[in-house]
Amino acid sequence: MQSNNNVERVGGARVASPYVASTAKKRKKKWNWALFFFVLPGFIIYSVFFAGPTVAALFLSFTDWNGIAPTFNYVGFSNYTNMLTDDPIFVQSLGNNLKFTLGVLIFQTVLSLFFAMLLVKNTKANIFYRAVYFFPTIVASVSVAFVWTFMYDPNIGVINNILSAVGLESLAKSWLGDRNIAIYSLAFVQFWAHTGQMLIIFVAGLHAIPKELYEAAEIEGASKWQTFKSITWPLLAPSATIVVAYTTIQSFKAFDLVIAMTGGGPSYATEILSTFLYHEAFINFRFGYASAAAVIFMIIIAIVTVLQFRLLKSNDVKF
Amino acid sequence: MKKQMLLLMMVVLLMGSVLAGCGNTDETGGAESGDAKTINFLHWRGEDTEAFNAIIEKFEEENPDINVEMNALPSDSYIANASATLLSGKGADVFASFPGSQFEALQESGAYVELGDQAFIDRFSENMLGAGQKDGKQLAVPYQLVYNIPVYNKGVFDELGIEPPKDWDGFLEVSQTLKDNGYDPILFAGDVSPSQFINPMVMNNQPSDEAFAKLETGDEKLTNDWFVKTLSQIKELNDKGYFQKDPLGTKKEGAAALFAQEKGAMLALGSYMMATVAEQNPDIEQGLLSPITVSEDEMKYEGIHTSTFMLGVNSKSEHQKEALKFIEFLTKPEIASEYANATGQLLTVKDVEYDSPELTETAAWLDKKTLFQPRYTLSKEQVSKAIETAIQDVLSGVEPEEAAKKAQEEVDRAIK
Structure with a gap:
């Protein structure tokens, strides 16, 4: 069946996979770009509104920035x-x-x-x-x-x-x-x-x-x-x-x-x-x-x- | 599969355009219509929006090539919200700032254009401009003036035949008379009064305009006699029952309501409450008085003033000329009078004509010897908070010496 190209068996269940097995003998993995685009919007929102500020906060925690001035010093721990x-x-x-x-x-x-x-x-x-x-x-x-x-x-x-x-x-x-x-x-x-x-x-x-x-x-x-x-x-x-x-x-x-x-x-x-x-x-x-x-x-x-x-x-x- | 990809691409493009739309607001916000330039005016007095709108309309009529867009942010989170706008240079060509630590932080980041050579500087009372100066440069012009001393009920004082006291013994005597006659002598708002009442209490115990500022250089300590004496006097007022029941649990609105209901005779806040009280009780006759903590002959200052709502031009603004024109317009005596009477605010601008009894009463204090609010001479808010906490500690039962020691430890940490 053609659609078998897009599914894998995990623990007995048929699940969608980003990787495709081309033949039974030679399992060559291919990246499925369609699935990447599904994740992209969520990834962008998460990065901009959560991961980015978290990393920024971690970085700023080692500085003496006052929140307004354009410059700051590194103060370590x-x-x-x-x-x-x-x-x-x-x-x-x-x-x-x-x-x-x-x-x-x-x-x-x-x-x-x-x-x-x-x-x-x-x-x-x-x-x-x-x-x-x-x-x-x-x-x-x-x-x-x-x-x-x-x-x-x-x-x-x-x-x-x-x-x-x-x-x-x-x-x-x-x-x-x-x-x-x-x-x-x-x-x-x-x-x-x-x-x-x-x-x-x-x-x-x-x-x-x-x-x-x-x-x-x-x-x-x-x-x-x-x-x-x-x-x-x-x-x-x-x-x-x-x-x-x-x-x-x-x-x-x-x-x-x-x-x-x-x-x-x-x-x-x-x-x-x-x-x-x-x-x-x-x-x-x-x-x-x-x-x-x-x-x-x-x-x-x-x-x-x-x-x-x-x-x-x-x-x-x-x- | 092709259909699926097409749908996905459309979703991504749609999201991209939404995000791009969000990012474009600054550009459209500062867009020019025809030849007119748009300047942004940022401040925290949302309650003055109507008055400012009327003034802006007149300004735009007089200057058809300039549009003014106003944005009022909440005062308690003003700097938190405004700092990014100020630094970007977009969204705030003319902006207001508080004196003290906020002004210090903004001037350190180079947010202000120097105003010293502007002709409108001469329209201000000279002794009110200091709050906006740094290293001899006039970076901002304080527009509003408030007196951070208690408001009192003149009707109650007249009824009991008492006059505003002129020394500490007199203050205690007046408070006792008020208490004996069923009034709460002093209405103290636990959230705001500690930062307000301390100013007149300290002004004659350490009569210097640098008393608090020297705390940050280590030349003064909160464990010194003058501060411990101030805390002891506050404790005395509390122990004698001159504050209303549970002063720390009473909020500003609650204290003001009790004052408007004429259950208390003095409100330990400031002149800025007079308009609010008059709205709640139009029949109340209000005045200002200071607790003089020394004998009459030792008194140096009669009260405390704060020149605030400091107008400045953003150094990153692309429309500085237009922004200066707008400040010049706001400082015209007739425009300043319109603003003052519409909002109930006393102003630092000369030749303003006031039309309400509260403003007339407050304006009389312009001739008195008052000290700029010591709290605003501090550049570190932690030091200000340490002083405030010492008062709250004393009202919670901590001994003045102990509260002063704890506060000084906090100051030491802040200036380390």
Whole structure:
């Protein structure tokens, strides 16, 4: 058959290949230019908008460029060594980022799973509630920040006013002004804004679990907790992997919410890595230093993501 | 196969033309229609767009061979977005910049054309031009003038029979009277006030126009008495409850709203808030006052001013002559008056006629002895941030000496 020229057998499956076997005896490989053109647009976009800036950031991280001047000096690894050994703000930003990410990760994963289990059945009410929970996801984060900043305001904000009105004045806090709780106040807004998104992923994952397994468990007399532990959670592992990885990356990269609500203050209590590198690049005019921060930031996210994938992959169940 | 290749080629060509279209915007943006030349005006005051449009219309009528295209970027990310445009020479023939570290960074990169020999320089109050000078050269002209001292509610002061205080004891006494009468004496915005309130607080504790600048040369330290005293006075105001509840958690908009609602008597921001407050409460009568941190006879400065919105011509512009013509037009007293009254901004241009009570009140400060905002004498933003953080630390309960020490460590790192 003529079309056999363009296919190879891999693991028993017939797949398209860029290489063509001309004869059975002599397998001469030829480059198929048509397939190259298929890849080209994506390759160009990836190179211009991702690979290029990444390489540029790596290069700039070894310079003292201020972001404006036409010239700069090479400074070797000094940006990295200064940042890791003599920059308490960078260390504080990293610590804040971990607190923020961990807070969001735990609450967002647990609660989105909880709500997903409550709303898994496709009833009209459940579909309505899913839409309601998803709504904050589609609101621009700057709008979310604006609304929550007013809600958190200690004098005119609705949260403290409600707490005072119901006699819980002692619980009224300086939500964004207290250095000890400001980062958690921001984490709560991030959690509020994105839980609906994760809920939808979990609902999709729950729908993919075969009903027969639950029926078998019921016949065997398994309790709800046993059913969850032995069926739901293991079979939800792929969805959980996506939720955990996505939440982690999203929380590490949270920027607009923090900039709009606190700008990293008070006293750097809410400065996270993304705002740190923004301040270094565009406020302090230390573009080289900020590039070094960006490289470290990228490495941290890559390590955390790989670890998470490996950890959660080990829980995968095939059926 | 041929069909497939043809389709692919078409897709690639289409994508190529889309990308090429994206890359061509600069050329079309700077295109000339007929003999008219187009200059680009870049700034951050989106709220002034209407006023500028009216002025640009008049300019184009007077100069039919010049078109002006205006682009207003957000102020908080202005330099981040504007720097590439400025360096390319396309997209910004006339541009505004902030004084201080931003001006320093731009002048270091050679972004400005020297304006010293332009006739319009004489239209400015001479003592307001310093912010745009470097090594004896006038690189930019500050167009707007703000006073970075608290705004106060004149009606409340009159009602309680109190006058703006003239020394530190008087300031404490006035604050106590206000508190006793149910007002928050000072409304402090946690996000902005630390960088504003520090200026009048420090101006007489270390009465020098180089106090902050010397931090960058190492000739002054934040652990010196004058700065620790300033922090201690801020702590005293906080400990005595003269700031509203939770000053660090209150944002600029929240503090301004409380002031407009007349729940507080002084707003620790600056004259630039007066128009906003007047919009929220047209009946409020506003004035400016400074916290004088020493005795009356020791006082050297009455307040703080900042000449800002510094207009410059891009050294890479191909239309420098036209750009200079536009700045000359903006500095005509009648045009400057139109802009000032339409936007509520006080200007550095002489002979401007103001028509609002807020501007008239602010203009009265032109005759007072004021100091250029010390924060803007710093070329390194890290030093400015260290000072701001020291205030936030004190308001969070850190002792002044400890906060000053921590801030000095940050300064040492910045100037290393």
